Structure formats: structure tokens, C-alpha cells
Amino acid sequence: MSDLVLPIVFPLLAAAAILLLRRGMVIWALVGVALSLAASLKLLGAVASGDSATLLLPGLPDLPLRLTAEPLTALLSVVVAAVATCVLIYSVGYMKRESGLPRFFAVMSLFVAAMQALVLAGDWVLVLAAWELIGLCSYLLIGFWFQRPEAANAASRAFLYTRSADLGLYIAIFTLMGAAGTSEIAATLNVDGDTAVAAGLLLLLAIMGKSAQIPLQDWLMRAMAGPTPVSALLHSATLVAAGAILLIRVAPLLTPEVLLAIGLVGGITTVAAGLIALAERDLKRLLAASTASQYGLMLIAVGAGVPLAALLHLLAHAAIKSGLFLAAGEFQHARGGTALERLRGVGRVRPWTFFGFALAALALVGAPPLSGFFSKDAVIAAALSAPSVAWLAPLALAGTLLTGAYLARALRLLWHEREEGENENRSVAGARWMGLGVWALVIPAVFLGLTFGPIEALLGLPGPGDHGTTAMLFGLLAAAAGLALGWLVPASRLLGPFHPWAQSGLVIAGGLSFWIGRPAMAIAYGCQRLERGLYATVLSVGRGGFFIARGCGRVERGLYAVVLGTGRASLAVAHLVRVGDERRIDGLIFALVASVRGWGDRARVLQSGWIHHSLAISAVVTAVTLIILLSASLSF
């Protein structure tokens, strides 16, 4: 079953071709992703007819890479390829006036390949590699307009946040591999006991980073500085979705404690991110906050023990959110920005796109019979059937209500009567490509609900239990209340004193950079200082050595003087003896005076500072002394 590699290989080849040829990138990218979609569909067909297969590829020593085709992975692979195809079609129009297109399409293709590798992976090593590659690709894409400081910063921030959280994935994987003795995902899911709890919590950390759950949500809003198709892909089928997808895949591993933690994280996020969305002043950032909120709902479903509900909502959300983003991108081109103030009334200028946007928004709110209605019902029913219903159900319903509120607010602003003279409309180049992309996603967003039945049958996962009717009732009520509130009441009044805080993204005291970045830098400077201090210590030890050496030098000079003195004295004695023999006493005095002066001169010469000079002198003096002493002893 070597077909398994095809969904990965086609976009990869497209990326390589674009990088090497640097032209025809649109065609390469579209062909690559379309072929990937075809291969995924073929795979799904094969799996639906009962085949499932694992392919072993050579990898690290003793750790072969595995690809797995089973209903879940094949289905996700199709979703990834389908969303990516629509987004790439749209990008052809959106990026029409940009430079650096080879880079854009090459990285997008690589992104799709990495995501396909992640969903089809049957092996932790491959998951890890794909996970990191996805992070890298999103860094490159968010920072596509790296000339703009905010884009470059946003990209770095996204990369650092998600990579910090990846720590959890690394340790979880090694823990699981250590416990199960293999890196095959299916085999490691049977682990239980403390190992399972630890691994589950660590995985949750990694997922919180990628899926932008509180308190790691900050990067997602800033990432809106990137091109809009990138946001669409990121939010619906790749980076952010990777977290939820991983969670759904490891669902059998999760113990009740971990499930509770997951449910709570999701519940808190869905409400908090919903509040942020309600206060946002920018359409794309509103949609980003909404993404975090919707993934919070998925986490609630997993936490309630019904990963199927999370999967259905993931599918519906993928189509809806990418459609919303693509429509927002067209509005952006029409008005030269995404601030809600600037977009006021743009819906009347581009009615078809607005219509698509509104349909997708209603689907997300959960209006029947659109796709979101079914998936949200499943989530709420799951929350109602969970052991921790007292926590999860109110949070899920609050999330639903907020979804209605912020989307109604956005719709109202977009459809608002335009006042004279404000906000010039621009013609949009490549609008046809963009419209095609938007509607290619809105249509599934509407009708996807029809496929949920077959999908449930295909996956064979347990459904959300028998709270269907109650859930539907509560869900509809919450959605309708939310829509009404959002349409009628201004956000600042709804949020009251929380409004400014929500507008700043519910950042707690400066956010992660304050709590982690600053201390890290402080420690780094501390290290620098420590190093200087240590260096000074070493230096002073060295100075101490020099001091001792100087002392030694002094002692040596003293000895030298003694030796010299001895020599001098003996010479003088010898001289005296000889003179005393040969001359009279007055001659002796003259000679003494002359010799003293002569030695003084010679002593000056001795201090010339040359080491060989002084060594020679020492040697000569020693020799002379020896000779004199010897001769003296002989003559007596």
C-alpha cells in the first residue's frame, strides 16, 4: 500500500519544483495539492471498503517511520487536502499583486505536505517531525511580509510560543516510547497508570500551544499580521487544527483525570476567547479569537469523552472558518485593511461575498440546518452526558451564546449603512479567483451536516449519548440569544468593565513574555555578570601568581647580589694580596680607589637587562670565584 505516501509526496514535489524552477508556481502548487486531494480520496475509498494498512519507511536506527491508513487518518487527510485546495485557489487571486510568490507557494505546499504527514503518521517520530515542520512553515508564512515589523514579531512570537509548548510533546513521546517499547502510536495507546496520566497532561500542554488555548492564546491574534489565506489554512486545517487532531487521535490514552483537565481548559478558553472576540476591533483578529473559542468547544467534547463530537465540529469548523477568512480577505482588499471601523458597510458593496460570509457565520453559530447546527449539538450533548456535566455544560452553552453574539456584531457592522464620504471602495484584482475559493468552502459549510451520518458509521466511534433533544433545545436557545444580544446591544455595554481588558486579549499582567521572557533575560544578564566576576577572580588569582613570581624575582636578585658581593670581595682580597706583595702602602691606597671606581662602572654595565648577558655574568663570576679559591688554597 505504497499509495500512502502519495498525499505527502505530491505537495512536497510541488514545493521542490517551485523552489528549483522559480516560475509557474501557481500551476505547480495547484497541481500538487489537487493530486494530494485525489490521492487522499482514493485512500478514503480504500479504507471505507474495509482495508486498513500500515507502511514502514526507513527512518532512524531501530525506529522505522510508519504511515497508517485507517478511517480517521484517511478522513483527516481528505479534509486537509480539500481545504488546502480551496485556499490555494483563492490565493491565486489574493496574492496577485505581491512579490515573493515562489516563496509563498513553495512554503504553502510544504505546509500541506507536513500536515498530511502529521495526520497519516502512525509513528511518534514522524508526528514529532511533522509537528515541528508545521511550526516552522507557519513561522515562514506568518512572517511572509517580513518587511513589516509587526509581521516579523508576530511570526517569531508564534514560533516561540508553540515551540515552548512542544516541550510537552517531546517528553510525552519519550515517556510513551519508554513505557511501550515502540514508537508505533497504536501500540503506545494501551499504556495505563501514572504513565498515561503524565503523558496525557504533557500532550495537553503541546496541544494548548498549537490550538491557542488559554493562557497560550496571545500569539494567535497577533499572527493575523500574515496574509489572509495563511490564516485560513492555519486555523481550519493545519497549525491550530493539528492540536485538536492529535488530541482526537490519542483519545484512547486519556484517563479520567486528564479528561477533566482537557474539558476545563477547553471550557475556560471557549468563554474567554469568546469575550475577546466580542471586544475585538479588527475582523481578522475577531475571527482568530473565535477560532480559539471553537477549539475550546472541541476540547470540551474530548474532555467529555466523545472525541467523535470534537471531530465533527473540527470538520464543520474547517469549512466554515476558512470560508469566513477568505471572505474577510476579499473585504480587506476592497477597503485596504481589516479594522472593523474601516469595513463598515462593505457587505453592501460586495453582496455575494457578504452572503457567503453570513451563511458561514450562521453555520458557526449553529443555525439549522447548516453544518454547525449538527456539530454543535453533538458537542453540547457530549457535555451533557459527561461525568463532569456541572462544569462542562454551562461553559459549552456560554461558548455557544458568545459565538452568536460576536458574529452578530460583525455581521451588523459589515451590513451597516455607509455614511457619506468615509471609506473609499477599491476595485479588487483577482476577485473571481477569490469568490471561487470562498464559495467552494461555503457550500460544504452549509451541507456538510449531511455527511455526518456516514462518517459516524465509517469511524465506528461512540456517539454523544441520548441527550440529543435537550442539547438541541439548549443549543438553539443559546445561539438565538447570542445573535439577538450581539445584534442589539453594543459590545462595550455587554462586557461592561471587562471591555478594555478583553480588548487587550485578556492578557494577564503583560502575558507570557512578562512571566517568562523577562526573567530569562534577567538570568542571562546575571550569567554575564557572573562570568565577568569569575573572570575577574581568575585574573586576580593570576595576579597573585605574578605577585609571587615578583617576590621570587626579588629573592633571586638578592641572592645574585650576595653572589656578586662574594665574588667582588674575593677579587678584592686577591688584588690586595698581590698588590701588598708588589707595591708600597701608598700605591695600595691609589689602587684601592681606582679599583672601586672601576667596579662601580662595571656594575652599571651589569644591569643591562639582557637575560643572556646576566646569565653569562653569573657564570663568569662563579668560575672566577672558583679559580681564585682554588689557587688561594694551593698557594698556602
Place this chain on the structure above:
Amino acid sequence: MGRDLALLIPEIAVLLAAVSALIAEILRRPRASLALAMLGLFVATGLTIRLVGTDTTVFGGSFRIDALSIWAKLILLPATMLSLLLASAEVRGTVREGTVYSLLCLATVGALILAGAGDMMFLVLGLLLTSLATFALVAYPDDDPATEAAMKYFVFGSVAGAVMIFGLTYWFGAAGSTMIADLEGTEAIPLAVIFGLVAVIVGLGYKASLVPFHFWVPDAYEGGPLSVAAFLSVVPKVGALFALTQVFRDLPSESGGPAVIAGLAVLSMTYGYLAALVQDNVVRLLAYSSIAQSGYFLLGIVALGESSFALPSIIFFAAAYAAMNLGAFAVIAAVGRTLNDFNGLGRAQPLVGVAMVLFLLSLVGIPPLAGFVGKFLLFAAAIHAQFTWLAVVAILNSVLALAVYMRIIVPMYRQEEVPHDAASIWIDIVTLTALLATVTIGLAAQFFFVKSMA
């Protein structure tokens, strides 16, 4: 005897290369000197390939021809060739140019001796040979910073070397022989073994630039020629780390050595990256980063004997590290030494920019680059050997690493551009070779490792 010498032919070839390079320099033929050195290293690499898979010892067990020493040759000889090319671009036309090539080869001989040491005396010999040659290399520019750096390096080196020799006398006393392998059998006075171990860690730790024996590193890298810094960061370091591996393979397990090494690993990684975080000079930044990377090697050494990943991970990471670090230094050689020199590089010279990004990302450990595979294996080895906490620290440090290397990457894509002269063709060749290795080693891990390592 004949067999022993035949097995040592690669080392002998490098030695001959060093000598002939020196003779050519005496005859005032610096180009010939470079050519002879390159030729010798190339031949030595070729002669090593046929040895792959051998596992034996020569000279009565005192020198080992095993996976470590063979892969040391296959990694370090090409690395030295790349350093030679970098050096030729940097010192061309200076007086005594050929001595640089000769000394680089000599230092490599020292590193190879370290990597295969089965005897304490070989540890000493290898350490001295690499040290003496590199002292002179750091001082080569003959200006104040270089002289000061070389002086510091010399003082640290002599003290560390002396301490190691002193400690080895205890081992000799305990084991009754200078063979490292004999330590295992000693009913030794553990105190003597511990004393010797600490001394060996000091000596090899200085050469491998582990914290707290690293003080000479930033100054020596910054003061000496850049090509020498590139060389120092790879060849002697890998040699010393492999020597440490050789020592730890034979160490009695109750010596407490792994715990000490784990502590040093934490210190080196954390301290190295933290100090790198505040550097403005790219050479100093890479110097600290290379200190941190040494710490990662120790994860494998800690796991020796406990995990089957330990040895492959050390060797693999050495190959990856050599490629990516040399590549990063080659780019610095082409671009400049301060962070400001990197402003706008990605726009002015897109290919060099991409290469640098790939080197740095590989140093961080992003798949599918070589650094990822190396670090992955090291983490796996440490966790297998029940050193999970150490792996956690190492992974946390990878996040710090990202912040460190981003400090170079981010300015590369800023608006303003700093004009750069066109770099020498040789530097481009080094960059390209290192890039190729960084990208392919990771992808081809399985193919060339499984058979030969075992």
C-alpha cells in the same frame, strides 16, 4: 607491528600532510603547502572508508580502531578540509601562511589520537598535541587581541593539562597500568578512581569547552582568526568528547561519573545559551552556543552502557554538529562579525541568507535537518538511561536555543541593508558543502548508520 601500522595509515597520512605542508612553507610555497595538506587529508579520508566496520585495537590495546575512532576520522578529516579552505581565504598572502595549514593538520592528528585513546598516555598526548598547535593558531594574527586570547588559552590549557596528568597518576596507581580498560577490573581504592576521574574531566572538559572550564573559549574564538575559531569549535572539541566517551565506556559504574557528567551537561547547556542571549558579537554568540552544544553531547555519554542509542547518538550528533557549525562560521566569514552586519542579509544575498537560516535552525533542532535527528537520538538515549530529568532540561534549553538563534535570523530580514563585499569563492564552497551535509545527513540517517555502527 606491520598490521598495527597498516591500521594507523590514516593518522600517518595526516601527519605526513602536516610535515609536507611545513616543508613547502619552508621552501616559500604557500599554495603548495595548502595543496599538500588538502591532498593528505583527502587521502586519509579515503583510506579510512575501507576501515568502516572494523573493531579492534593496536599496540597492545592502547589505541582503539572502533566505531568512535573511525567515525571521528570520517567526520573530522572533512571538517579540517573545510577549515583549511576557510583559512586559505582568510590568511592568504600573510607571512608564514603555510604554518597555519601545517598546524591545523597537526591539531587534527591530536584530535584523532584523543578519539581513539585506549590508554591514558594517549589522552595526554592527544590533549597536548591539539593544545600546542591551537595556541599558536590563535596567536597567528600577531595583534593585541589575538595575543591576549592566546595567552589566556595557554594559561587555561596548561593548568587543565597539568591537573589531568596529575590525576592520571592516581589512576595509574590504582590500576597498575596506563590502560583505560584496566580500570574496570580494579578492586580499586574508589577514592583514587574518583580523583583521577575528576582530573580527566577537567582536562577533557577544557578541550571540549564545558562549563566551568570554558573561560578561554569566547576570547580565543573572538581574538583568533575566524577559520581557527571554526576549527576549534569542531575538531578538537569533538576529539575531546569522543575521548570522554572512550573513558566512560570502561569506567566502573559505581564511580558516580554519569551524575557528574549530567550536572556538567545542565550547566553547559543552560549557561551557554543564557550567556549567548546577551552577546552582540556573532562570533562570541556562536562561541557560547558551541559551549551549549557540547552539553548536548553529554546526554549521550551519560547513557553509555544503559542505552543502545548512546553511541550512535553521539557519533551522529558529532557529524551533524560539524556540518552546521562550520557552515554558520563560513557565513560569518563571508558576512561579518557583529549582529549589525547581518541586517538585511536575507534580502541582499538570498541564498547565503537561506543557508544561514538552515544552519541555525539545524542548531536549534528543527526537522528534517541534521541537528534534529542528532538531538532526538540524544534525548532518546538519556531517557532510556533513566535520565528523564536531564532530557527535560535539554528540551527546555532547545526553546532557549530558538531565542538565541532568532537573534541572528530576525535582523537578516529587516529592511535596511549593510553592503557586503563579495566573499571568496572558497568560502562559498565551504558554505555549500556544509549546507548539503546539514540537509542530507538528517534525511539519510538510516542508510549509512545502521550497517556500520552496531
